[in-house]
Amino acid sequence: MPNDLIALGTSALVLIKFPDAPPADPALKSALFAVDSHANYKDGLIIAQVDPTDIPTLRKAGAEVFVIDANSNDYIVNTTDLSDSERVAYIDERLARAKDDLLVASVKSGGGGAA
Amino acid sequence: MFGERIIHAFEAVKDAFDDLRASFFPGFFREVDFPRAATGAQPARFAGRHSEPLQFNAKCSSVPDNVSKSPADDKSVRRAVTKAQLRAGVRLQTGRSFVLIVDAETRTEAPPNPDVTPSVRASFDAAHFETAKALPLPPSLPIFRGIAAYSRQDPSRPLLIVGHTDAVGSAESNLMLSDDRAQACAAFLKADAGAWMRFYAHPQKSHQWGVREDQIMLSALPFGGTPYFAGPIDGIAGRQTDDSLRKLQNNQGLTANGKPDNQTRAALINEYMAAEGTRVEAGTSIQTLACGKRHLEVNTQSANAQNRRVDVFAFDTAPIKPLPADCRNGTHPGCTVYEAWKKEVKGPIPVGGDNPPPKAGSVLKGKITYRDGTPAAGVPLIVELPDGSKKGGTTDAGGNYRIEGVEGSAKLRLVDGLSLAEDPAHPGQQVVAVNGGGAGGAAGETGTAVA
Structure with a gap:
């Protein structure tokens, strides 16, 4: 029997790398423009806050998106007492994990498809 | 059979x-x-x-x-x-x-040489690569499967992948090609798609990957299914190739534009590298060594298929003796390192089987929606299996997911940290996994702004 689930989410803290060129589709383009960017990180990544439900659209628009904390409040709680270097280490560790997960998820084991 | x-x-x-x-x-x-x-x-x-x-x-x-x-x-x-x-x-x-x-010749077994680490060996030959190219062709998959299976038995065994060419061509070009092939094989065993992406921008034009390599992989995929590409492998972009790329893109939740952009090629490589049972354990030591035409199997300066090969040694213990660097930095001719390894080979690595079809009844499937009932499309997800391995997928436009080869009690989670809870519209259905709280606990969460 299929497992029907609901995805829940709040405002996520992400690292995002925008595509070199904006997509032709106006809806995708506006999704990129609507991203609430906070600061530059490194390697072209920008710290931003997005609605988790927008992440697939941002990826479709050509952006690379790595979720650091699915709930921005969690990010604040987790990093409040950290020094700058510790905060960078925290983000780097989450970034590496997100990259690993995305790599696993991108390896097709069936992927999408009618259930 | x-x-x-x-x-x-x-x-x-x-x-x-x-x-x-x-x-x-x-x-x-x-x-x-x-x-x-x-x-x-x-x-x-x-x-x-x-x-x-x-x-x-x-x-x-x-x-x-x-x-x-x-x-x-x-x-x-x-x-x-x-x-x-x-x-x-x-x-x-x-x-x-x-x-x-x-x-019938009686011989006396030589005692093991303490200065050489014993190993077992597998070899790819000329039939497993195209001329001047490093892409391991589909017939090489059973050999990878054998190597990976052997390595997984004891991941502490270091692997050494040694590329060779025949004597035709310049020493420099042959060294580069043998290095490419060794690196490509190492990347395949580690499922390192990024390493293969570099071949599309190879500085040596004749070694560069392109439409032809796309077609080769597309014609082998999806494993166990109808191939994306059934046309001639001619390296010419055309409607058939575009259509096959669209099929791949649709299957992977990408924008179906039929273009071999980086994202599509990465997805193509990932799917090719996902061939069942060809991956070694994370952390397995894999070194590569490019020998070019330095260690010919057959002593000839002519084109020779036996000389075009890639050896994979699985050594009993680390460190590898003699060190691969001794060959890399050694004087050629005169280097005896490779011959020393060969001499202490205990036997071959058994070849693995063809791609096994997915087991019947081992599919985890379902649907994911947002709270307002909108299908959660394009959401990457991971299933963690009891043996610690992971399988991945992405929901389609209707929010459906389907992960094959899932056995036992598997745990499903969404890559982007979204929580999963039971759908109240379908009470009684099992919650597969909940991120960040109990099955009901996460259900009440709403958007919260950062202070």
């Missing part, structure tokens, strides 16, 4: 003869090149010098003259064959010749 049974028969016969050797005349048999024979690359024949064929069908026929003078008479050999049949679980077919050529 029959071929597999025959392979088992050969293995069992070899084992039985090994027993004979140990019992009666140590050193009688030369090391046999079993996998090469079993895969059909050569006839079922184990070559050796100063030899005569020893045939056995349902019974053995002749033995070499000098053997018949030894304690191993026909009766002993027949016993070995019977034992082999029992061990293989098959009868060696009457009327079908299984020819085993044995070396």
